Structure formats: structure tokens, C-alpha cells
Amino acid sequence: MTADPGETGAGTAGAGTAADLTAAPEGAAAVVPPELLAQSLRQYLRAWWLRVRSGNSGVLPVVLAMALVAVVFQIVTPEHAFLRPSNLVYIFGLSTVYMVLAMAETVVLLIAEVDLSVGAVALFGGVVAFKFVQQPGSAWPWWAAIIVALLACAAVGAVQGTLVARLKIPSFVVSLGGFLLFSGILIIVLGGADGFVNVSASVPNQRVIYYLVQGRITPVAGWVALAVVVGVVGTVLWLRAAARRRQGLAAPPAGLTVIRIALVALVGVAVVLICNVNRGTSLVTVEGVPWVIPIVLAVLGAWTLVLQRTRFGRYVYAIGGNPEAARRAGVSLAGIRTWAFALCSATAGLGGILLGSFFYGEYSTNTQDPGQLVLYAIAAAVIGGVSLFGGRGKAIHGVLGGLLIGGIAYGVSLLNLGSLSTPLQYILPGAVLLVAVGVDVLSRRGTGGSHSV
Amino acid sequence: MTEVNEAPKGASSGGDGVDGSEPLLKLRGIDKHFGPVQALYGVNLDLPAGQVTGLCGDNGAGKSVLTSCIAGARQPDHGQIYFDGRPVHIRSTRDAAALGIETVYQDLALADNLDIVQNMFLGRELLSHGLLNEDSMELQAGETLSTLHVTTVRSIRQPVASLSGGQRQAVAVARAVMWNSKLVLLDEPTAALGVVQTQQVLELIVRLRDRGLAVMVISHNLNDVFEVADRIAVLYLGRMVAEGSAADFDRQSVVEYMTTGSSSGRPFEPAGSAGGEG
Numbered sequence: 001m002t003a004d005p006g007e008t009g010a011g012t013a014g015a016g017t018a019a020d021l022t023a024a025p026e027g028a029a030a031v032v033p034p035e036l037l038a039q040s041l042r043q044y045l046r047a048w049w050l051r052v053r054s055g056n057s058g059v060l061p062v063v064l065a066m067a068l069v070a071v072v073f074q075i076v077t078p079e080h081a082f083l084r085p086s087n088l089v090y091i092f093g094l095s096t097v098y099m100v101l102a103m104a105e106t107v108v109l110l111i112a113e114v115d116l117s118v119g120a121v122a123l124f125g126g127v128v129a130f131k132f133v134q135q136p137g138s139a140w141p142w143w144a145a146i147i148v149a150l151l152a153c154a155a156v157g158a159v160q161g162t163l164v165a166r167l168k169i170p171s172f173v174v175s176l177g178g179f180l181l182f183s184g185i186l187i188i189v190l191g192g193a194d195g196f197v198n199v200s201a202s203v204p205n206q207r208v209i210y211y212l213v214q215g216r217i218t219p220v221a222g223w224v225a226l227a228v229v230v231g232v233v234g235t236v237l238w239l240r241a242a243a244r245r246r247q248g249l250a251a252p253p254a255g256l257t258v259i260r261i262a263l264v265a266l267v268g269v270a271v272v273l274i275c276n277v278n279r280g281t282s283l284v285t286v287e288g289v290p291w292v293i294p295i296v297l298a299v300l301g302a303w304t305l306v307l308q309r310t311r312f313g314r315y316v317y318a319i320g321g322n323p324e325a326a327r328r329a330g331v332s333l334a335g336i337r338t339w340a341f342a343l344c345s346a347t348a349g350l351g352g353i354l355l356g357s358f359f360y361g362e363y364s365t366n367t368q369d370p371g372q373l374v375l376y377a378i379a380a381a382v383i384g385g386v387s388l389f390g391g392r393g394k395a396i397h398g399v400l401g402g403l404l405i406g407g408i409a410y411g412v413s414l415l416n417l418g419s420l421s422t423p424l425q426y427i428l429p430g431a432v433l434l435v436a437v438g439v440d441v442l443s444r445r446g447t448g449g450s451h452s453v
Numbered sequence: 454m455t456e457v458n459e460a461p462k463g464a465s466s467g468g469d470g471v472d473g474s475e476p477l478l479k480l481r482g483i484d485k486h487f488g489p490v491q492a493l494y495g496v497n498l499d500l501p502a503g504q505v506t507g508l509c510g511d512n513g514a515g516k517s518v519l520t521s522c523i524a525g526a527r528q529p530d531h532g533q534i535y536f537d538g539r540p541v542h543i544r545s546t547r548d549a550a551a552l553g554i555e556t557v558y559q560d561l562a563l564a565d566n567l568d569i570v571q572n573m574f575l576g577r578e579l580l581s582h583g584l585l586n587e588d589s590m591e592l593q594a595g596e597t598l599s600t601l602h603v604t605t606v607r608s609i610r611q612p613v614a615s616l617s618g619g620q621r622q623a624v625a626v627a628r629a630v631m632w633n634s635k636l637v638l639l640d641e642p643t644a645a646l647g648v649v650q651t652q653q654v655l656e657l658i659v660r661l662r663d664r665g666l667a668v669m670v671i672s673h674n675l676n677d678v679f680e681v682a683d684r685i686a687v688l689y690l691g692r693m694v695a696e697g698s699a700a701d702f703d704r705q706s707v708v709e710y711m712t713t714g715s716s717s718g719r720p721f722e723p724a725g726s727a728g729g730e731g
Binding site: 047050243244247248249250305309310311314317318320321322324325326328329330331391392 | 610
């Protein structure tokens with residue numbers, strides 16, 4: 001039984017609140033014949049709408065908000081410049097650090113904690129990587145420098161996580177301490193309040209890090225890569241649905257799978273098309289997909305895999321939902337919490353490296369504000385749909401929220417508002433954040449009421 | 454009889470009184486104290502397979518402590534636990550699970566944000582190639598739920614938050630019986646439920662018994678106890694003051710045992726033993 005969501009169990013009349021879950025009792029519709037496709041699509045839409053109403057609205061609100069922001073800024077920016085390909089690519093680069101930090105923050109928010117140190121740790125990681133690839137000093141290969149930086153950040157996160165998980169110090173306090181501590185350490189590592197560190201595009205070993213964000217693949221390679229990605233994603237989606245159908249489990253109707261694959265392809269084609277437009281000047285041709293897009297997609301894929309398909313991920317959600325239930329099920333709360341903080345900090349370190357690359361390989365204490373970074377990161381995660389109360393949210397929410405924040409920040413800077421520009425870059429994301437948190441709280445209250453036995 | 458503890462000893466020495474076979478779980482002389490406070494005094498209890506035992510007692514009588522000793526959450530100071538006739542030491546919930554003892558706590562210990570399958574496999578996920586094997590888990594969970602006739606949920610992929618109280622209880626029970634468990638302890642399974650849902654949970658308990666499981670139901674609600682219990686055990690201030698076939702009790706006597714430790718001024722005597730009730 002219960003194989004198909006369209007199936008209501010026979011018998012046992014009046015199961016209380018089963019009423020709010022019932023669609024038409026389709027009876028034994030275990031296997032959906034193709035001619036009933038429209039009907040099962042409707043069922044899926046209905047199930048999806050129920051999820052939206054129960055607070056698991058997924059990516060819908062943030063996608064709508066992004067569309068709204070795009071339309072509004074397109075109208076109000078001078079020369080309607082907001083949606084120019086060059087601007088869109090720039091927005092992605094600008095948003096990279098918010099997206100990656102928001103994904104980092106997501107795992108900590110999922111266990112109902114908060115990490116205020118992601119900004120400072122990100123900058124710390126970036127500076128460590130930048131220092132290690134160059135003379136004087138060790139001049140490690142670029143990949144070794146990145147690994148060292150990520151490990152250093154993971155160690156920082158593990159220490160903070162241990163303080164939270166074993167000594168039961170509130171994560172707010174621990175990570176606030178970490179934030180201040182590493183903001184200070186950052187200045188020391190940079191060599192004083194005016195210090196800076198940069199990598200150069202002309203040194204082969206530093207080149208890779210320099211180009212992490214700005215580097216591009218050729219337009220043709222972009223199409224090839226897209227074809228590979230769509231092919232792999234499509235095959236996986238299709239095979240998984242087929243396997244579920246073969247085992248008699250509820251599977252999305254074939255039509256829906258096709259629509260999903262088509263959507264992925266459509267978004268991919270749009271991205272590659274936009275990126276392949278020459279966004280340079282009349283003198284220099286700049287075209288092609290920037291490296292940062294596949295990098296962010298790889299981080300997104302890794303985090304999605306970890307959170308949705310591993311035991312660790314399952315336990316992260318369980319701890320966020322009901323730590324006592326997780327403990328009784330034999331989950332090591334302290335272990336999972338510590339790992340969550342360590343992985344959060346390591347991901348933040350990667351974000352820091354990408355940030356330095358976005359700013360043409362230069363780090364300085366003047367240009368980077370760890371406080372603003374962490375607030376944007378948390379805001380991005382929450383705006384994207386990650387619950388502040390734990391247990392709800394996905395890596396994709398961090399990515400979309402980061403894009404929205406970056407889009408707003410850049411849109412405001414395009415507006416020629418003079419002295420209003422800077423305050424608006426705080427006010428607008430702040431307002432969006434409050435709306436997002438309000439929705440989060442209200443939806444949680446909604447579900448909280450329905451099952452209180 | 455001067456010592457209240459004599460009674461259950463007498464009862465057990467004559468077999469468990471129903472089919473004469475060895476009970477699945479036997480507690481003998483279980484003592485437990487917390488600092489100066491003695492919570493259990495030499496408690497004896499039999500939990501035979503294929504029968505529902507109702508454990509009654511007022512607040513503070515020691516029901517929870519006794520349950521946690523069986524569930525492995527606490528260890529008794531003295532006494533012996535026999536499982537399938539063998540003496541065992543249950544040092545952790547893992548030990549208990551290895552023996553086939555599962556506990557459904559009053560708060561159900563479900564994660565609201567996880568779906569039914571995820572909750573049923575929490576802590577015991579099936580893996581393939583290091584990743585979660587969702588399909589196998591979903592199949593097994595669906596199978597277990599259907600053998601228990603839990604048919605009111607629309608999809609086992611819906612989050613537990615969207616379930617009714619009775620459905621949540623059913624999920625918690627299904628999780629407990631999915632692991633070839635032999636003994637299921639249910640702590641106040643109907644405390645938070647309405648009439649219809651209580652009925653469904655009681656039917657579920659009967660189905661567990663019919664599958665040959667030993668079931669212990671801890672409950673305040675004597676209506677529920679008398680409806681499903683084959684045997685009744687009453688704790689009073691840490692002592693087992695009465696234990697026997699449900700037919701030996703009526704509501705009045707259980708209340709008296711719960712509140713005074715004796716009935717009509719006399720300690721419990723099982724119907725089968727010499728002397729009888731009168």
C-alpha cells in the first residue's frame with residue numbers, strides 16, 4: 001500500500017486529519033498508465049501545492065522574488081542595463097561568495113545552530129591560500145595551497161563545533177567569538193591594517209587561483225559541457241524514476257521527468273547563451289562561460305549529495321527536526337554537530353578563495369568586511385528558503401538566495417543614487433530578509449498547529 | 454502472606470499461567486535506586502510472547518524506571534533479566550535492540566521534518582555504495598505498514614508533521630516492529646489521542662500480539678488496559694503488588710492496588726494458587 005500518493009488506503013474510516021491529505025480517492029492506481037498522464041500530473045501539482053501550503057514551499061518564493069527583482073531593476077536602471085549579458089555574468093561573479101557562504105551556513109542552520117564566523121573564516125581561508133601559492137615563502141602548487149586553506153578552515157570549524165557540541169556553549173556566542181578572533185587574526189596575517197596580499201595572473205602557479213572566477217571556457221567548450229551536464233542529469237533522473245516504477249514505488253509520471261530534464265536544459269542553454277555573448281569592449285573580446293559557474297555547480301552538487309543522500313545528511317536533518325529523537329535512534333549528536341561546523345567552515349574557506357579571485361586576485365583589509373559577508377550569507381540562506389529553526393532547507397536554497405542578494409546589491413549600485421546607494425545595499429536585503437524570516441515563522445506556525453495532537 | 458513480593462513469585466513458579474511455556478522476558482528481583490531514593494524493590498515481571506501485558510501504577514510508582522531498565526536506557530542495581538530463558542545484561546538501547554526489544558516512547562521520538570520512511574529507518578538507514586538506498590527503505594517501510602494495516606496515510610513520503618496523532622503513533626509502532634522485534638514496550642500509547650484514534654492504536658496492539666510479539670503497554674487508562682491486556686501487572690511505590698491474568702482483576706481492584714498496594718485490605722493472590730481470591 002501507500003506506493004502511490006494517489007492511493008488512499010481502504011478501510012479504517014475517518015482517520016482524523018487524513019482529510020487534509022486526501023485528494024480524490026483514486027483507489028488502486030498503483031501503476032499509472034500513460035493515458036492518465038494529465039491526471040497524475042495534476043496529482044503531482046496538487047501534492048506540490050500541499051507541500052507549499054505546509055511550509056515546504058521549496059524554491060518557489062525565491063525564484064519569484066528573483067523574477068521580480070529582475071523586472072523591477074530592468075525597468076528602473078538607466079538604459080535598462082540590468083539584464084545585459086555582461087551585467088548578468090558580473091552578478092553571478094559578485095554573488096559567488098554569497099552563494100558559497102550561504103551553502104556553508106545552510107548546514108549549520110539545518111542543525112538549528114548559527115555560525116557567525118563564516119565571513120571571517122572565509123577571508124582567513126582566502127588569505128591562507130593566497131599566501132601559500134607565492135614567494136617569499138613556500139610557493140606551494142595552487143591545489144595544495146587550496147587544500148591547506150580548506151583544512152585550516154575545517155580545523156577552525158571543528159574547534160568551534162566542539163565547543164558548541166561538547167561544552168554546550170550556544171553557537172551564537174562561540175561563532176561570535178570566532179568572528180572577532182579571526183577578524184583580528186586576518187589583519188595580522190595580512191601584515192597590518194593596510195596590508196594586502198595578491199596573486200598575479202602572470203605567474204603560472206598563481207594563475208589558476210587568479211582565474212577561478214574570471215577565467216572562461218571557450219563558447220564551443222561551453223556548449224559541449226552543457227550537453228554533457230544535461231545528458232548526465234537527464235540520464236540520472238530518468239533511470240531513477242524508471243527504477244522506482246519498476247519496484248512499484250511512487251514515481252513521477254514520465255511526462256514530469258521529461259519536463260524536469262527540459263527545464264534543466266532550458267536553464268543551461270540560457271546560461272550558456274548569455275555567457276557566450278561578447279561582453280568585452282570593441283577592442284577585447286570577452287565571451288564564454290566563466291569558470292565560476294561550473295565551480296559553484298560542483299559545490300552545489302557536492303552539498304546536495306551530502307545532505308540528501310548520505311547518512312550524515314540524514315542525521316543533520318534529524319537533529320534539526322528533533323534532536324532527542326535522533327539521540328534515541330543512536331545518532332551521535334556531538335559528532336554530527338562538530339562535523340557540520342567543520343564542513344561549514346571548509347566551504348566558507350572556498351568561498352573566501354573565490355572572493356579573492358573575484359577581486360582580481362587581491363585581498364586587503366580595507367575592501368573586505370567579514371561582518372557584512374556573514375550577514376549577507378545568513379540572509380541569503382534564509383531568503384532562499386532555509387529555516388532558521390533547523391531541519392528545513394537545501395543547498396540550492398543558499399545558491400538562489402545568494403543570487404538574489406547579489407542581484408539586489410548590484411542593481412542598487414547601478415542606479416546612480418549617489419549617497420543613497422550604500423545605505424540601500426543594506427536596507428533592501430534587510431527588508432527582504434525580514435520578509436523571508438516572517439514567511440518562515442508563519443509557515444512553521446501553520447504546520448505546528450496542524451499536528452499538535 | 455506478609456510480604457507483598459511473595460505473590461508474583463508464587464505466580465511465576467507455577468508457570469505464566471496461560472500456556473505453561475517460559476515467558477519471553479523474565480525480571481527477577483530488580484532493584485534500582487537513585488541516590489538515597491529506592492525506585493524499585495525486588496520487582497518480578499513476566500512478559501510472555503503473544504500476550505499483551507498492561508503495566509499499571511500511579512505517578513511515581515516506578516513504571517518508567519522499570520521500562521527503561523528493560524529498554525536498556527538504565528541498568529538495574531540488582532536482579533536478573535532473562536530473555537528467552539537465558540540470563541542477559543541489557544546495558545544500552547543497542548543491546549536491547551539486538552535482543553529484539555523496542556520501545557515506543559510517549560513522545561514518539563519522531564522528527565517532524567522527516568518523512569515516514571526516513572523516520573522508520575532513522576539510525577538504521579540502508580546503504581548502497583555508501584549512499585542512502587531510498588528505494589529499498591521505502592519498500593520495506595511500506596511492507597511493514599501494510600502488514601500492520603496502517604492504511605490511512607496517503608503517502609509514506611509525506612513528512613510526519615502532516616500526520617494525525619494516531620497516524621504518528623502507528624508510525625512509531627511500525628518503526629518498533631520492523632526490526633524482527635520480539636518485545637515491544639509502549640509508553641502511554643493512547644494518552645494524547647481522541648476516541649477514534651485510540652481505537653485504531655488498540656487494534657494495532659492486538660495485531661502485534663496476533664503476530665506473536667510480546668507487548669507491554671504502560672498506561673494510566675484502565676479502559677485501554679482492560680480492552681487489550683491479557684495480563685496485568687501493578688506497581689505501587691516501586692513494588693510489584695499484583696501480577697496475573699487480566700481475568701483476575703476488575704477495574705475496582707486495579708485502582709485499589711494502584712493507590713493502596715492491596716485490594717480489600719489483602720495483597721494480590723493469583724486465581725490459580727492455593728487459597729484463591731476469597
